[in-house]
Structures are given as C-alpha cells and as structure tokens.
Amino acid sequence: MYNNNGSSSTPSSSSSSSEAGDMKSALFSPGEPLRQPRTTPPASDGGAESRSPIPSGHNSSSAVDALVKNSKLSAAAPEFVPGNYASFQDDVYSDGSEDYYPETSLADFVQDFVSHLNSSPGSFESEIDYITDMLNSCVTTEEILQELVELIYVQSTSIPNFAYTGARLCNHLSHHIRLSPASGNFRQLLLQRCQTQFEQREQAVRGDPGTQKRFHYYVLFLGELYLNLEIKSRKDTPGRANVLLGALKELLNTLFSHADDPNLMCAVKLLKLSGSILDDTWKEKGQSDMDEIIKKIEDVLLDVKCSRDVKQMLLKLVELQSSNWGRVHTASVSSDATPDNDPNYFMNEPTFYTADGTPFTAADPEYSDKYQEILDREDYFPDAYEENGNDL
Incomplete structure (x- = not known):
C-alpha cells in the first residue's frame, strides 16, 4: 500500500488500529461515549467500506446518532410558511432592505399595494394598517399628499372591479392620513378630484369608446364612494357624503340623455349598486328623484332603439324598483315574527x-x-x- 506522500508501507496491526481510531473520531463527536464493537473491524484500505457513514459493526442507536450528526435540519431555521400564502409586507421586504422608500417611489409603492389588494381583496383588513403606516411615513408635504390622491384616484377608476376596494381604501385613508395642509386633507382633495371629472361628464359621455369606458369606471367608483365614504357629523356619528348624492343623480341624467347601449348599461349597474340607498335617502328628504329616474327609463324603453338585451336589463330594473329593490318588509320586532307575518321566517x-x-x-x-x-x-x-x- 501507499501512504499519502506516495511512499510504500507495509500494513501492520498497530497501523490498522490507528486508522480505525481515526475513522471513529471523524464519524462521532468527541464528547460522545462510544460502544465497543461486537467484532473487530477490518483494517481500512481507503475503499468504499471505510467511506460508509454508518460503520457496519455498530448497532442501530449509533446509526441514528450518525444520521442526526449529519442532518441539515436546524432548530434555528426560519418559520415555515405555506407556499400559497402571499403577504404584501413580505413582498416589500423581499430584498432584505430595512427601509422601502429610499429605493422605491411613491407611485411604485401605490401600484404595488393596489395590485396586491386587487388580487387578494380578502387581505384588506390585515394589510391596511401596514399600508397606512408606510404612507404616513412618506406623505410629509402638500405636494406628496396631492400626488397620493391622484395615484389612488387613477387606480380606482381604471382597474376593472376595483371600485369597491378602492372606495374602502379611500375611506380608511381619509380617517388615518395624518397630514392635513391648508389646501385640504385626503378626503377633501379626493372630492375635489372627483369634482374635476364630474365637470367633464358631457364631453366624456360622448367620447370615443376608450373615453366612455374610463367615464363609466368613474361613475361606478363614485357610487361605491357614496356607499363607503364615512363623514362624521356634528354629533360625531358617521354618515354618507351627501355632496355625492346630487352628483350621482346628475350622472344618471347624463347617461340617460345619451342613451346608447354602453351608457345605459352603466346606468343600470349604478342603480343596481346604489339604487335602494339612493331611493331611501331621497324619500327621507321628501324628494321624488327616483320617480324621475324611473320615468326616464320608461321613456328610453319607448323611444330609444337600444339592443334587446339592454331593454331587458332596463325592464328588470323597473321591476326591481317596484318591488322595493327586492327587499321584503319583515315584522317590526323579531320576537313577534311568525310564519304568517314574516315570509322570511323559515329562510x-x-x-x-x-x-x-x-x-x-x-x-x-x-x-x-x-x-x-x-x-x-x-x-x-x-x-x-x-x-x-x-x-x-
């Protein structure tokens, strides 16, 4: 045989014992007691047997000890998270940075969390406080606040099916964005931005298909904003933004005055969304605005040559309004409800x-x-x- 330096050597019992001892020392921790082998191990010749991680002469307990020693598992490993779980906070810190804004603009941050909320609307409650804290940390001037309002407005009126989540987002930020300059707080600046688009309604409703589509997104967002934006009154009780009530009526009038299929479909969607609330509010004020809108719909059905599908939508809407928007009057006191006076008794x-x-x-x-x-x-x-x- 040859040793490491290439010289010839004759195997002996003493060298065999030395090599066997070295092999044991390499496989087991120094402080761990070793059991005596049942048979004397043969002299190692550097072959495959000597490279085996579990010596053949040892019992199962020693084999387990060797496996534990060679295992890559660690008690200090990070917390396990399922692969299908997505958190916006994890996405922000995925690069390991301690601060987000020195590397990312406000526009990128808004686009990122809006995209996250749009794809995972159920995460709104768990993520919104973190998003608000991040925004408060960077919205430090009037210009940045105006930029934030514009960014969120554009996202809420351009992404399909984001109007509801966008309105909830605007309501939360209107109560939690701390900066309130002389030009207005978040809610006031948002309503001013909506007013700017409202004043352009006549041009938008007659525009090209792309302009009309953006206008329809704006109309539906304004409907969601009316339902979700809370404004505290003098009695400190939250209420809806009544300034939007008149705007929604004017938008409906504008849509019915230019009664092509896309505009009529937008009007139907808005009334299905908020018609019952608008009707109740106008009746509480002693106004007959909903009756005027239903009269416009009937005129459209008689005079306008719209598609058959749109006519069916309008007819269904008139039926819905005549049935109190599908609501059933229940007993005034739930304890007095019986199968005779409450049709929902067994619901x-x-x-x-x-x-x-x-x-x-x-x-x-x-x-x-x-x-x-x-x-x-x-x-x-x-x-x-x-x-x-x-x-x-």
Missing part, C-alpha cells in the same frame, strides 16, 4: 331528508313527524358516541 332553517330522500324544512306541515322519524332511524338518543369516545 335560515336547515334542510332535512326522509328515508326516501325527500327534503323538508321546519316550514313543512309534517315537520315534527318526519324529524322524529329521522331521530328514530339514526338511533340518536341511546348512543351518541363512537366506541373510542369521540363525538359523532
């Missing part, structure tokens, strides 16, 4: 099935007999537990 009752598969609810005249039949069939009362004691 939330569970559905059961008889032995032959026939469904029935509490509204069924034979409910008691059928339900008792189920209890008897399932042998419910004598034994409600499995053999191992767990609840069925």
